Amino acid sequence: MFFITEALSWATGVPEPTLRLLTTLMLAYPVANFYNKLYIRPLLNNQPIKTTESDRNSFILLSGLALAFYYNGRAIYHSLVTVAVSYAICYLGDHFQDRRLATAGVWVFNTAYLLLGYYFTSSDDYDISWTMTQCILCLRLMGFSFDFQDGADAEALAASEAPKTGNPLPLSFANDTPLKELPEFAQVLAYTFFPSAFLVGPQFSFSLYKRWLKAPYGGKPVSEWEETQKAQLMYMYRCVGLAILYLAVQQVIGSQYPTSYLLTDDYAALPLFKRLFIFWMAGRFTFNKYIGVWMLTEGASTLFGISYDGEDKDGQARFDGLANALPNVYELTTTIDNVIASFNINTNLWAKYYVFKRLRFLGNKNISQFATLGFLAIWHGFHIMYFVTFALEFLYIQCELVLRRRIVPSVKPLTSRNDIYKAVWKVVAWLTCTSTTSYAVVGFDLLKVGKAWTAYKNVYFIGHLAIVIILGVNALLGKPSRPLKKKIM
Structure with a gap:
């Protein structure tokens, strides 16, 4: 065949x-x-x-x-x-x-x-x-x-x-x-x-x-069949267009930054800043190839009509009910939570619905979340780096929560008063978010511990050290103190 x-x-x-x-x-x-x-x-x-x-x-x-x-x-x-x-x-x-x-x-x-x-x-x-x-x-x-x-x-x-x-x-x-x-x-x-x-x-x-x-479109109400099918075709064309764009960029640019290059002597000889940039690019394009494939299959699901999700408040037909990736959210997100919410969406929903929520008897959300990530790791296969990657994801989420509690209260007054500060803060948050996710997924793509060790060693395990520093300093500082509320006389 x-x-x-x-x-x-x-x-x-x-x-x-x-x-x-x-x-x-x-x-x-x-x-x-x-x-x-x-x-x-x-x-x-x-x-x-x-x-x-x-x-x-x-x-x-x-x-x-x-x-x-x-x-x-x-x-x-x-x-x-x-x-x-x-x-x-x-x-x-x-x-x-x-x-x-x-x-x-x-x-x-x-x-x-x-x-x-x-x-x-x-x-x-x-x-x-x-x-x-x-x-x-x-x-x-x-x-x-x-x-x-x-x-x-x-x-x-x-x-x-x-x-x-x-x-x-x-x-x-x-x-x-x-x-x-x-x-x-x-x-x-x-x-x-x-x-x-x-x-x-x-x-x-x-x-x-x-x-x-x-029933067609799941039996959901359809105001105008002809207008609905026009919306269906437009959404399908959008999916196909994005799929072609992602796959083309992956082939033209992403192929220049394979994770295998991170293992070479040529890469190790580069200046640190350039190594970090290439590492970031390699991780970023590892994610992007999945988005291209998911957009391609979403377009076909749209054409079947099974992704029809009714009409919005303006009466426009929606066909994003089975979206597995949200490129507009994923590309601009500044939090790991939003990365999870915009990448491999339906698998994450499946894990939340059939695994996470059914672990309530454990009585601890962190344990349930860690167990869910462990299930997803073994679902991918036996390679140890799958488990390491999901463990890094869990730890980065914890670090993000720490930084929100420690830094955001001090930064928010500045960003709320000055648009320039707000823009700078968003860029810093975006860069931090994309760097952590790109760093973690490199090991996922390399599969083998030896390969991942070489790649991470070439950037001095900077992403691992960040976890130790953030969580360690947070433990030393204790719980953040709440600002005193001013009494209104």
């Missing part, structure tokens, strides 16, 4: 696995367009949809399997076996009235299968193989099992059926995720192989898929 991409690779010089990944993502666009032509566009002419929910599910299932076979070839059997066994575990759990045990079984089985896959396929570099789709599938089935478990919980069901209040819930994991009954196997299979989401995400609940399958 790979002979097609191997021929293109020979002609273009692009590595075959990378080319196979990108072409699989792009093939989701004609699939989505054909789906719209069959099932959605008749609505523009006020024609009823004559197909059944089963017909639409079959289309998604067959097209998703076709794309998965194009990407994985015969290795697609790993995904098929995983879905079948997970479904069987849920079926048995329902039959013996123990959904909690079924959920545990799904988690253990999927974790073991994924880790064994990593063990037998891993190398010293990133591997674009069947384990890439498997890691996405792993989370999807784990989340599905929890939704199935929640369906037997009276309190969870009552909460899901209660009217929404307060801040709107994310489209991917809204309040209707609990499943009262085990869905049909064909629907679960189609859900896991959704053409625009099985390869690199985004993660979303089975309930969202079911709503979308049942």
Whole structure:
């Protein structure tokens, strides 16, 4: 099956696995367009949809399997076996009235299968193989099992059926995720192989898929079909444009700053300031390549219409419900919290919904957060640098909290009175934020401890030392004193 991409690779010089990944993502666009032509566009002419929910599910299932076979070839059997066994575990759990045990079984089985896959396929570099789709599938089935478990919980069901209040819930994991009954196997299979989401995400609940399958745009109100579809196309073009921009910049500029260069003698011989700049660039572009791929898959999800999130207060259709990256926020953010909120969004939402919130029994948010990051680390694989990177993320968040308590109260009076000071402070905060995240992700990209050690040694472990200094000084100073409030006479 790979002979097609191997021929293109020979002609273009692009590595075959990378080319196979990108072409699989792009093939989701004609699939989505054909789906719209069959099932959605008749609505523009006020024609009823004559197909059944089963017909639409079959289309998604067959097209998703076709794309998965194009990407994985015969290795697609790993995904098929995983879905079948997970479904069987849920079926048995329902039959013996123990959904909690079924959920545990799904988690253990999927974790073991994924880790064994990593063990037998891993190398010293990133591997674009069947384990890439498997890691996405792993989370999807784990989340599905929890939704199935929640369906037997009276309190969870009552909460899901209660009217929404307060801040709107994310489209991917809204309040209707609990499943009262085990869905049909064909629907679960189609859900896991959704053409625009099985390869690199985004993660979303089975309930969202079911709503979308049942009615166009998830049954959310549509004022004008024609205007809505125009907004859909415009948002899709935006996603594609940003994807092309990010991937092009990555190829033209990012390729000049690979993390492997940080290991060379030439790099070590450079002046410190130049080393720090190149280190920052290498880390920054490590992030950027993910954004390009996520924007490409978001565009296809938009064309399917599954990312439709209703209308804003001005009546404009929104299609950002499954955004996995927010480039405008990510590029300008000055806090690590906002980096997390704008990068790999739906995976972070998944971890928050299915891991972090279910660790409440630990009674400590920091412990729950650390455990969640540990789960995400092992989900990525066995490489120690995954764990080191997520540990650095946790520590940088703690440092950020310390700096907010210690510095912001003194700086705020200045920035509130002077726009120049405010601009300078934002630049400093942006540079600090991007430097810490870029510093941490270099180790993530290099994978091996020895390689990461060499890279960090070449910049004197400056990012590690910053953590020790900030947290150490904070411990020595004790709790910051609160300014005395002036009494009004």
